[in-house]
Amino acid sequence: MLTIGLTGGIASGKSTVSRRLTELGATVIDADAIARALQEPGQPGLEGIVEEFGPAVLTPGGRLDRAALGALVFGDPQARQRLNAVVHPLVRAEAERLAAAAGEDAVLVEDIPLLVETGQHGRFDHVLTVQAPVAERVRRMVEDRGMTETDARARIAAQATDEERAAVSDTVLVNDGPVQQLLDRVDAWWERHVEPRLPSPARPDRL
The missing domain is CATH 3.40.50.300 (P-loop containing nucleotide triphosphate hydrolases)
Incomplete structure (x- = not known):
């Protein structure tokens, strides 16, 4: 490989x-696509983000409000680190699973x-x-x-x-x-x- x-x-x-x-x-593994999937309702990424930042990052329909989250983290390095600590381990674990399934060639x-x-x-x-x-x-x-x-x-x-x-x-x-x-x-x-x-x-x- x-x-x-x-x-x-x-x-x-x-x-x-x-x-x-x-x-x-x-074989392309897209970290952003994995992150988005993990941030869907019921997924561990979204649950972790809400636990870290509170329900203000949700839309009335219970989905991630990306604009609200972006406003919190992109001007605040510490908040961005908190977000990364939630999301990155989940993304890496899924990427490793997909890589293992790709085949040796x-x-x-x-x-x-x-x-x-x-x-x-x-x-x-x-x-x-x-x-x-x-x-x-x-x-x-x-x-x-x-x-x-x-x-x-x-x-x-x-x-x-x-x-x-x-x-x-x-x-x-x-x-x-x-x-x-x-x-x-x-x-x-x-x-x-x-x-x-x-x-x-x-x-x-x-x-």
């Missing part, structure tokens, strides 16, 4: 890279936004980081996600810096142009770093 840690700041283009890696044949990609912040980079064969200019990330968050610029910059500031991610990365893919350019860079990275390590029958046929 080849293990790859995929990370990148919010709105860097990491989801686009993740989808392309799935298309190329990787898998190219296993774990998509972890906070890979650097949680100190997980050392457990992968290769760490792949997606990076984009801060101004472009802010634009995407404002235009595509409806955030204010202040909120967007607060989210970026709450994460590791580009320099911190690059310091623990084997490869940094810069997303500073059209989507197709990023996809081409993913393909080139795959051909160079992954295909040579695949068993021959698993290599995709290329014209």
